[in-house]
Amino acid sequence: MVSPAVSPVTAIEDSSAAVGDALMALIARLYPLPRSLTGRGVRETLAILGELIPLTLSEVPSGSPVYDWEVPKEWTIRDAYIKDASGRRIVDYREHNIHVVGYSVPVRATLDLEDLRPHLHTLPDRPDWIPYRTTYWKETWGFCLSHRTLESLKPGSYEVVVDSSLTDGALTYAECVLPGATTDEVLLFTHTCHPSLCNDNCSGMALATLVAQALAQRPRRYTYRFVFAPGTIGSLTWLSRNEDTVSRVRHGLVLTGFGDPGPFTYKRSRRGDAPIDHIVEYLLERTDGPKANIVDFSPYGYDERQFCSPGFNLPMGRLSRTPYGCYPQYHTSADTLSFISKEQLEGAYALLMRILEVVDADRKLVNTCPKGEPRLGKRGLFRSTGGTGVSNREEAMLWLLNQSDGERSLLDIAKRSGLDFTLIKSSADSLMDCGLLVDPA
Amino acid sequence: MVSPAVSPVTAIEDSSAAVGDALMALIARLYPLPRSLTGRGVRETLAILGELIPLTLSEVPSGSPVYDWEVPKEWTIRDAYIKDASGRRIVDYREHNIHVVGYSVPVRATLDLEDLRPHLHTLPDRPDWIPYRTTYWKETWGFCLSHRTLESLKPGSYEVVVDSSLTDGALTYAECVLPGATTDEVLLFTHTCHPSLCNDNCSGMALATLVAQALAQRPRRYTYRFVFAPGTIGSLTWLSRNEDTVSRVRHGLVLTGFGDPGPFTYKRSRRGDAPIDHIVEYLLERTDGPKANIVDFSPYGYDERQFCSPGFNLPMGRLSRTPYGCYPQYHTSADTLSFISKEQLEGAYALLMRILEVVDADRKLVNTCPKGEPRLGKRGLFRSTGGTGVSNREEAMLWLLNQSDGERSLLDIAKRSGLDFTLIKSSADSLMDCGLLVDPA
């Protein structure tokens, strides 16, 4: 099968550069906020996104049952530090919000270094970076710091303060729903729970927001639902409260990590052959730039774990650049604004817009004149002089008429014919205009 | 899987050479006739074929509805020429019947070269050859000529005459039906509408005729139906008037272009895995000579477009040597008797006879003694001394007994066992003779 160059993505209203600037600016606003599973940082984040797109917020009380889990207490962190004997803050939450282990319980104590040591997390191989750690489901506390700082600590006693509280509150998530011609849905999920880490996942939140903003301006066949929620407990909470919606999801993607320098990675749905899998793979094969990675589903990673659990088995893949855990900056203080780039974000925006364009356009049509070929010439769709070859557009129409038996989608036909999807789509439109193809749905 | 050499095709009564001579002689008679979609040339052609095989002719009146089409007016062409100022015929239908564009409307006019020019068709890359063009579905006129002639034309006025008529008449097609033990049919279609072009399609018509003549002398399981009709509108017309027959078609082939120097090309049915696809591919893999091309179905080409439209989706492929459009002589005056050869026609005859032999023999049998192996020795079908190996024939019987559960055909068994189809067939005959295999149909 030939793989013709894909037609350029021309449908984006904003120029690429403007999109890239907007993505970088939004990420820069989101970066400093102290996000966690719950609490102020998440609410401030969603307020910023809500300036750009219409968001509906949900607050689910602590203790609410969520399948095998329950919504945790809300965590508030005000300050956290370690002071040495001289009273100097040698580890200071105010300098970087990942210095404190997420969901640390409150503590005020003076400890010898040897007693403090088990509460300190570092990266010996990256001695200048601070790791990011959480303790959502076990009541303890800890600090993350550079290994170089740890090594500089002298024996003696240290004052340790975590000025936090764990109280009954709520888990906050937000949805942006863009209604379409049908109530069938396309679900796009991105996690909101990581604090000051840029690629993971300010980039995913920003991309989802600007893509939602662009889609809001367009006619839509499907209803598009963007969900902004914390990882794991957030997607579980959303699922548990939206099982009716889940039954209408036809395609979906988990979005995360789009600003790093790597090529795209697509992780297939658990089904492995869902339409979204075919669409993303088709486009990635035809996208300029470094070759994308296509990986099979596995039950670890981000929230595809929940959407693709056997009780849901949704047709959802995960789109990112370099996957989580596969770049050294992952879950460290090195995941900064300078780690990501405008150009990589622009490329991700163009790809996701193109994916959603094909998602919206792809469908299974039926030839209303299936016995023999209809006479295209009398409808002005075919050359009149016989004996010569056919044009690409005529070829596309012949393929569409031959294959449209309700079992094959436009993308299937594009792949089988080797013709570009855009040509197949516009030819299908012509054939629908004259009634030779219809959508049975 | 081993691929043993196929057994030689010994079943052809006539020697190969005699068949080749007969094919060339028949093509030589057919070549000069002025065929088109309709009219005298087609009727004269069918009269010649009718000398060799029993043909039933159908005349379908102009204007008859045929699905999305209708039967066109009948075209009669008596003369056509372009005269220069000196009165010399510089383009003359009497010299070659492709000089006039097929279905040209009548014209008598004197035109300046610049006004005449849009009606003239040439092949700049092949300046000595005349192209072949038609205008079946648009009422206009034109001439085809060598590019060298065109370039020699001087500015000035030319007398143009097309002495044709387009009148209510009929579309003519012919069928040769050879009844078999069952009313299930094998459909062989070849187009009759091309004028003085040898490979396309005097060769197809001649091959179909001589193969029909040979099959008429043999016992047949299937009923064989050879259809001789014009391309597109002819196959559509036949389909529209034979939907009952269509429902009985179990295998089929479109036949065209067998005399050119190229290797065989088989184009799969739309289904892609119909029995005819497996049979032809199996034999082509085992046929001597240059490697054959196997190509997937596409919805352009010859009448397989109609037979494989989604409303019929017949198990029909297309057999040819070099496909249409893939040799420079295609649809030009260079497709002459000297372009084709006796040897290539002989090879095509041998292959088609062998295909139909396997088509007729292939079937799904059922083992009447399916629990354990039956005792072949007591039926004289197996060696009596144990401890040694098995012969090929014994092996064939064991495969047949093991695999004949009504789901696998003799060809499936030949392929899985790596044993020659002829051996499988004759071993199946032995097992049917003693009742161990039966045909459930």
Next chain:
Amino acid sequence: MVSPAVSPVTAIEDSSAAVGDALMALIARLYPLPRSLTGRGVRETLAILGELIPLTLSEVPSGSPVYDWEVPKEWTIRDAYIKDASGRRIVDYREHNIHVVGYSVPVRATLDLEDLRPHLHTLPDRPDWIPYRTTYWKETWGFCLSHRTLESLKPGSYEVVVDSSLTDGALTYAECVLPGATTDEVLLFTHTCHPSLCNDNCSGMALATLVAQALAQRPRRYTYRFVFAPGTIGSLTWLSRNEDTVSRVRHGLVLTGFGDPGPFTYKRSRRGDAPIDHIVEYLLERTDGPKANIVDFSPYGYDERQFCSPGFNLPMGRLSRTPYGCYPQYHTSADTLSFISKEQLEGAYALLMRILEVVDADRKLVNTCPKGEPRLGKRGLFRSTGGTGVSNREEAMLWLLNQSDGERSLLDIAKRSGLDFTLIKSSADSLMDCGLLVDPA
């Protein structure tokens, strides 16, 4: 997919070396006995095996109908020889029991060499070896001898004696049934009809016996049935009298030829994708030593022919080292104790034990908490600090929970995840212990 090294086979109670010694000792006892389809040699063989495992014997009278066959007369051989003119026994049954063709009818005659000649079987290519031949189904007689002996015979007359009888008696077979938690069965078949040939099939009988002995000491999910019977007529006889049992067979193997120096060969079941096929192939890919051969089913060989006939189509493959007919010693006097080795037998024992371990463990489980991931941490099955990777055991549990929808077996999950079966199995046990996985059967 990665192929991790398989976990060592640690489950064998006896040390490998002890098993090898025991196998060699048992084979040495079985080797001299004059086995055939029926008679004394078989009964003595089964008596020896019955010292080690509980055996139920069946005696099926001569003449009993068995599908297309009937149980043959019982053959008793007391003596057989050819004497030359000097009275010297030049061929002597007392020296090797394969000197007489199996099932030879009685004869006492003096024949010229030329009349004797058609009754003599040799191996010209292996002039010192005696071939093994039978004439079960044709009443005749013959001798097998070395080609060198044959060539030394001078023209003249020879005294020929076969002191045998063919009388109404019985066909003897034995079963060792080890009941399990379910009445679903694993069927292991090995043939008993070959006389003094070590690899074929004293090795198969010995291996089956010692494996049965070991399995008898263990908890078993399946019921295991070991059948010791003559080839072809023996498996047919067993099948004809056990059709109810047959319907409960979930997995099976024909066992033969484990002592020769070659690598393992597994011949797939007729189905080709039965669970036993997947299990054996999975383990052979991960077994140390020379690469095993995996071959597709074919309807000749040993008793898999009967078990995989279309009327039964059992999920049974055949396990051996070098297949029958593929080593020169096959069916000759060279198949002696020195042809086989303790080490090869040990390897076969380890493999078969491991196969049965996986057969017994493999099953399709169901996640009782299929919506989203259950919270493993609160059950002590997962690390408590977030932000780091997962361990192999955690990974195994995630795979099990994600894939256990009742359609995928533990082996399927091991293969898809690339994790070792042993890890998958023990992780599944943990998840069953806390009720997250259940066996729906």
